[in-house]
Amino acid sequence: MTPYSSLEARFARLSAIEGAAGILGWDAQTLMPEGAAETRGEQLAALRGLAHEILTAPETADTLAEAEGAGGLDGWPAANLAEMRRSYIHAAAVPRELVEAESRVRSRSEMVWREARRDSDFARLAPHLAELLRLEREIGQAKGAVLGLDPYDALLDGYDPGMRRSIIDPLFADLTSWLPGLIAEARARQAAAGEPLPLDGPFPVETQRQLGLTLMRALGFDEARGRLDISLHPFCGGATDDVRITTRYDETDFSRALMGVLHETGHALYEQGRPAAWRHQPVGSARGMSLHESQSLIVEMQACRSREFMAYLAPLLREAFGRSGPAWEPENLFRLYTRVEPGFIRVDADEATYPAHILLRYRLETAMIAGDLAIADLPGAFNDGMRELLGLTVPDDRRGCLQDIHWPSGAFGYFPTYTLGALSAAQLFKAAKAAEPALPGCLAAGDFAPLRTWLRTHIHERGSLRSTDALLSDATGAPLGTAAFRSHLQARYLGA
């Protein structure tokens, strides 16, 4: 057995442990009885601890060094070895005591956050969040020291390999320069056109579920290797060959569940489309969070809120719910699904105002990690930012800085990937349409094969073979920019 093949066996074992944790995490969000929470926490901690031990074992380091020294690899195996090294560096950079301390503080902070959000009581969360921030900064410093990065970039690199503030800052500055004007113009146009007609319920859950499954299948979701279930907070999780997406149904409004299913299906297609021969190896993983989000947004925002898609969707909805009339015509659906309206809640935001939520969070979390913003000052800074960026006065912290679980669960450096994903999605969709001119017409006919095939070839099947930047450049001919996103918004919202 060569050093490299011994590493392959080791990382396949890690993949199995991570897959086990993925299914247990899914179960915890969907079916687990409430009394099992503590025991489940212990199960997940045990699996994560074992994975960390295996990954950071001296034997892993020695074998990595041997394999790198032996050389002779190229293509996929070479990229796989580089990804193994990357995983090792991120895991080994953080001392075990710090990993364990962070895990304990995080569990506590997440729990307190649920109550604090419910009661809109930031003070209750503050000490836990401050302690967690202290540990995240330590982790950022520890990783940064090894990676040669500043702490925020080091954390960011854990979610989106290769992503840096130096890439994000100019992109976000550019967005800031034109997005507010575009939003104002879009809103004025929509106000002038009047309100779209509402879709009146009720909409039975089982009908919604069947409709979701129909659309998942049409998009290419493989039901032999995945499931659709229900959870309070929709997500795409599970394991290799076992991709589990969730949604949440509301009998008075089917649209959120429906668009949620389409969004998660985008994530799922990425997971199901990863290179089969490498699916248990690091190089067979999805590249990073911004590219992952691009796959959900290319399906939900680019494809499935398009005028063309509404031509396909409208008759499906009419038949499923037994409705008819002008509210159920494609044009009205298009207007409903492309409303631009600033709001307090990020996860409810439309694609035009969404980046403002991210700009704000990015600004705040970089300041927190840099030590320039104390937890005590977070609510004020959040509310100031909402006023500045979206013109809204936050009424309470529940609808302000307490709304997201990210920071209370230690995820600093994650938020920007949402908007980077939106930019990537626009750029990829534009390239796909250029390569497949029939693509929009196919959407109108419910034929997603051209889009899916293009994404498979250019993104899904390439796994982590190259950097995010290189994958995107290979697929679109240019590095990540804002131009495609701007053109997309102009075309959709300004008729330009």
Added chain:
Amino acid sequence: MTPYSSLEARFARLSAIEGAAGILGWDAQTLMPEGAAETRGEQLAALRGLAHEILTAPETADTLAEAEGAGGLDGWPAANLAEMRRSYIHAAAVPRELVEAESRVRSRSEMVWREARRDSDFARLAPHLAELLRLEREIGQAKGAVLGLDPYDALLDGYDPGMRRSIIDPLFADLTSWLPGLIAEARARQAAAGEPLPLDGPFPVETQRQLGLTLMRALGFDEARGRLDISLHPFCGGATDDVRITTRYDETDFSRALMGVLHETGHALYEQGRPAAWRHQPVGSARGMSLHESQSLIVEMQACRSREFMAYLAPLLREAFGRSGPAWEPENLFRLYTRVEPGFIRVDADEATYPAHILLRYRLETAMIAGDLAIADLPGAFNDGMRELLGLTVPDDRRGCLQDIHWPSGAFGYFPTYTLGALSAAQLFKAAKAAEPALPGCLAAGDFAPLRTWLRTHIHERGSLRSTDALLSDATGAPLGTAAFRSHLQARYLGA
């Protein structure tokens, strides 16, 4: 940290890994998409491999020796340390290469068995089963060498600690002496009384499910720490604080699902009733398979097929299914649920003929492990036994030696625990009634508290504090015997 407390931490971690595997195993039988089977196999193999590594690590052996040497423990901690040693001996006795070889051959054999049973093609299974038997005999020899037992007793000890052929043989010989006569007499009485009235369907699945949940709750199943779901083969699984039972519904016949739910609820009550303070430690585990089966049978057979229970069940059934008339009266239900009729299939057998299926399998598997019965001769020996013990001519191997998964999955030494469980259930139920004379009347009123409380105190909460034999003697005043089972059958089937 003392050696003992370090062992507690190690075994808590093992408990977490086993719990994780329990949930993944449950998921594989209930919800998992078919394409995930291979990956799931890898996940479970990884977890089992890790658990085996942790358990058999030199550090475990050293710390066990230190803790035993240090002394000073008594009561629960002392029993816990003894159970840790037991687990270690069973795991460490088998060389790793043999564990891995057995795991591979077993997976293959289980897969081939499914096809072989479907096609009633024993020849297809035979070479795999022969190879597996060879490995099980090796395992039995390896464990036996360490435990000072013959190979069959060593395997048996893995399922039912402390159980020995020297205990089983006289019990089974006694059963053999009087059970055939009792069956014949019961059948003659039932023939003379005529057929009970059938319960005509259809019975909607959701109604059956709700009825099952109602009875589970009445019996004391804690829904905050467990679930009821559907699987092809009903079982009780999951993890600590997360006990998952399953059943399978048939719209033309609710009785099998219902009795199945009651049976699995008996297992679940044992799991949910284990001592809370020790639930992640070996001493907090259920004692063994015969006592576990006694808990399912005391609920299903002793309590829930009794005349008293029918008084409670009949109105529930009438209301749930909207039926009425003489078929739905307690006496007819009692006659339906206590039919004695020899049949080919073990899992469908009534409580009077069931032991014959076990006597046969015990006879055959002890011979196989001893090297006295070759796989090629198994079908003939099985069919001869069915003729001798139940007077039936087996028409094909599907309804003969291919019907059970136990042997093809390497479970030699498991079968006798079913009948030992039936004997224990009768003995425990008799003791419970003696201690709580109101118990039968409470069953008629749907009040299971007296039975549950007695079982909690005498069995569930005692975990693995003492041996099976000691637990049973403490609870009933006598070691395991056949007298209570015989009296139970005589009372129920012969009116004696």
